Amino acid sequence: MSEARGPRTTDSGIEVAPLYTPHDLGDPAELKQRLGHPGQPPFTRGPYEEMYRERLWTMRQYAGYGSASETNQRFRYLLSQGQTALSVAFDLPTQLGLDSTDPTAKPEVGRVGVAIDTADDMVELFNGLPLDQLSVNFTINATAPIILAFYLVAAEQQGSDRSQLAGTLQNDILKEFLARKTFIYPPEPSMRLVGDVVEYCTAELPRFNPISITGYHAREAGCNAIQELALTMSDAIAYATLLVDRGLSFDAFAPRFSFHFATTLELFEEVAKLRAARRLWAKIARDRFGATKPEAMRLRFFSGCSGATLTAQQPLNNVVRSTIQCLGAVLGGAQSIHVMGYDEAMAIPSDAAVTLALRTQQILGHETGVVDTVDPLAGSYFVESLTDQIEARANELIQSIDEAGGAVRAIEAGLPQHWIAENAYRIERAISDGTTVKVGVNAYTDDSKTEDLTLFEIDDQSRDRQCSRLEAHIAGRDGSATMAALGSLAEAIRSEQNVMGPLIDAARAGATLGEMSSVLKDHFGTHREPPPW
Amino acid sequence: MNKPVRVLIVKPGLDGHDRGAKVVAFALRDAGCEVIYLGLRSTAEEIMTAATQEDVDLIGASVLSGAHIELVSDLLTERSHHGLDNTPIVVGGIVPPGDVDRLLQLGVDDVFPAGTVLTDVVSRVMALADRSLR
Numbered sequence: 001m002s003e004a005r006g007p008r009t010t011d012s013g014i015e016v017a018p019l020y021t022p023h024d025l026g027d028p029a030e031l032k033q034r035l036g037h038p039g040q041p042p043f044t045r046g047p048y049e050e051m052y053r054e055r056l057w058t059m060r061q062y063a064g065y066g067s068a069s070e071t072n073q074r075f076r077y078l079l080s081q082g083q084t085a086l087s088v089a090f091d092l093p094t095q096l097g098l099d100s101t102d103p104t105a106k107p108e109v110g111r112v113g114v115a116i117d118t119a120d121d122m123v124e125l126f127n128g129l130p131l132d133q134l135s136v137n138f139t140i141n142a143t144a145p146i147i148l149a150f151y152l153v154a155a156e157q158q159g160s161d162r163s164q165l166a167g168t169l170q171n172d173i174l175k176e177f178l179a180r181k182t183f184i185y186p187p188e189p190s191m192r193l194v195g196d197v198v199e200y201c202t203a204e205l206p207r208f209n210p211i212s213i214t215g216y217h218a219r220e221a222g223c224n225a226i227q228e229l230a231l232t233m234s235d236a237i238a239y240a241t242l243l244v245d246r247g248l249s250f251d252a253f254a255p256r257f258s259f260h261f262a263t264t265l266e267l268f269e270e271v272a273k274l275r276a277a278r279r280l281w282a283k284i285a286r287d288r289f290g291a292t293k294p295e296a297m298r299l300r301f302f303s304g305c306s307g308a309t310l311t312a313q314q315p316l317n318n319v320v321r322s323t324i325q326c327l328g329a330v331l332g333g334a335q336s337i338h339v340m341g342y343d344e345a346m347a348i349p350s351d352a353a354v355t356l357a358l359r360t361q362q363i364l365g366h367e368t369g370v371v372d373t374v375d376p377l378a379g380s381y382f383v384e385s386l387t388d389q390i391e392a393r394a395n396e397l398i399q400s401i402d403e404a405g406g407a408v409r410a411i412e413a414g415l416p417q418h419w420i421a422e423n424a425y426r427i428e429r430a431i432s433d434g435t436t437v438k439v440g441v442n443a444y445t446d447d448s449k450t451e452d453l454t455l456f457e458i459d460d461q462s463r464d465r466q467c468s469r470l471e472a473h474i475a476g477r478d479g480s481a482t483m484a485a486l487g488s489l490a491e492a493i494r495s496e497q498n499v500m501g502p503l504i505d506a507a508r509a510g511a512t513l514g515e516m517s518s519v520l521k522d523h524f525g526t527h528r529e530p531p532p533w
Numbered sequence: 534m535n536k537p538v539r540v541l542i543v544k545p546g547l548d549g550h551d552r553g554a555k556v557v558a559f560a561l562r563d564a565g566c567e568v569i570y571l572g573l574r575s576t577a578e579e580i581m582t583a584a585t586q587e588d589v590d591l592i593g594a595s596v597l598s599g600a601h602i603e604l605v606s607d608l609l610t611e612r613s614h615h616g617l618d619n620t621p622i623v624v625g626g627i628v629p630p631g632d633v634d635r636l637l638q639l640g641v642d643d644v645f646p647a648g649t650v651l652t653d654v655v656s657r658v659m660a661l662a663d664r665s666l667r
Contacts, residue, residue: 092546092547092548093547095547096547098547105547107600107604108600111598112548112598176549180549181549181550181551181573182549221551222552308552312630312648345627345647346627346630346646346647347599347627348599421555421559425555425559425560429560431650431651432650433652441648441650455631458599529573532555533570
């Protein structure tokens with residue numbers, strides 16, 4: 001393997017000079033303006049004045065598998081180990097509006113997350129975990145309104161006051177069309193549902209984030225840091241436009257917007273991207289939407305590090321990779337962080353891998369001192385130069401999405417999907433031909449040893465138990481009340497009313513996720529993706 | 534001149550992680566194959582119907598949800614029903630090391646777990662497809 005010669009570039013193609021100097025900072029007065037003060041627009045240096053001196057980031061490992069009671073056990077374990085909030089992973093049937101008993105759901109029940117079919121399952125999921133004291137993140141999109149309804153019924157049954165509920169509903173359907181692909185309905189009606197959720201939460205749940213606008217999955221699917229940032233901003237613009245068009249005030253809903261980015265191994269570029277993200281959003285909020293409240297211009301984000309950088313080969317190397325990614329998220333000023341387990345290129349993480357991921361966060365937070373001052377890389381000739389270049393290049397891409405008619409139209413035309421697939425292919429070719437060095441994959445390989453890891457395995461009985469539980473639930477409910485509630489839901493959809501009220505009523509009346517989703521499907525239809533070429 | 538190799542790339546099950554499937558589809562196209570990409574959430578029946586109609590030489594299935602054993606078993610059963618037993622099936626995705634042998638024992642022709650280098654995928658697919666063409 002030869003050392004790379006000639007021009008060097010970052011992951012997203014920004015040329016890197018051998019040396020940066022004060023010249024790269026530009027005019028000192030302008031730099032001061034671009035940076036501002038932490039906690040004040042344009043928030044380049046951080047969303048809060050004191051940052052981690054006041055409070056460490058929220059440590060939130062994404063977790064879920066099997067049935068609600070099994071996941072409840074893992075939640076309790078993570079909290080006992082010092083995790084400070086929860087993050088729920090749902091299985092694919094739950095994400096796609098299918099009950100666990102649906103024949104197409106069968107192979108996938110409880111695999112990549114927990115199976116939730118009814119409000120009772122949500123009650124079980126949080127059994128003994130007080131929702132008015134625990135912030136919960138829900139990675140759920142197409143079925144986000146239904147999951148929110150289940151959550152509110154569970155909170156109600158615990159006696160929790162709605163005004164105290166804190167957490168985040170991902171509810172970002174546009175990035176599902178871009179990357180993660182758990183869409184159900186076509187883009188337009190999907191956007192309506194996003195709007196219904198945000199509208200409802202803005203009025204009813206003052207401490208809850210009703211949307212997390214996410215570049216993470218597009219990045220994981222293959223795009224670069226600049227594209228990730230631009231797509232996130234374009235999606236946020238589309239949501240904000242929809243809500244403003246509904247007559248909501250930007251200053252009222254935007255403070256509860258939350259964001260989600262990847263942090264990969266390209267340390268300085270990632271820190272620069274996260275700083276540029278805050279500055280970009282502050283400008284978009286002010287210039288496009290006329291925000292007047294600083295909170296409405298303040299970008300807060302969650303970072304999920306990056307699973308795509310992990311390798312199945314020499315899996316313990318992933319501990320090192322994850323540590324660097326977590327450091328990047330901290331130096332970039334994250335509000336909450338998930339660190340990947342070292343075995344996630346092979347299976348969902350084992351207890352040992354999850355615990356070490358949490359310990360990684362705790363070590364960075366308590367042993368390294370990186371949290372003792374705000375935005376420690378500010379003023380670095382290199383990092384400031386990267387921040388400026390990323391902002392400028394992301395702006396150009398946002399403009400190209402604008403010219404395509406905005407995020408919804410661009411996605412319908414397949415434009416950003418093309419960016420993602422092309423760049424993913426470029427990355428794999430570079431690993432294949434050795435241009436990119438990946439330790440353990442195309443360099444420093446060692447076939448003589450295989451790591452003796454104990455991987456996580458799903459309990460095969462879990463699915464049967466979940467299906468029996470659902471059948472018993474249906475047999476035990478007042479079927480006519482359920483049907484009446486589903487009828488009201490259908491009527492609300494037809495008459496363009498907000499669906500959240502009827503969904504909560506239906507959840508209370510024992511309707512299943514599959515039943516509610518079917519009503520939505522009957523009215524909205526389903527989406528099938530255009531071919532990749 | 535040889536007839537180009539025809540490959541069907543599919544995503545059975547509910548998993549939407551299509552990065553690997555698309556990257557492999559692009560690479561096989563660049564290697565001269567005619568690639569049919571069937572898209573997400575295809576059932577075993579849809580996949581084998583497409584394989585018959587498109588007269589493909591090989592089927593590549595990508596699964597990252599952990600449901601590979603069940604989904605691939607369904608594919609193999611359906612392949613027999615369609616009389617396509619001579620059409621090789623390869624599987625890629627998040628496959629734990631212990632499951633690679635299980636898939637091969639079930640009757641899959643090759644397995645590419647996450648981390649397989651792209652050129653390796655292409656050459657192994659081409660070798661299998663050539664065999665099935667002969």
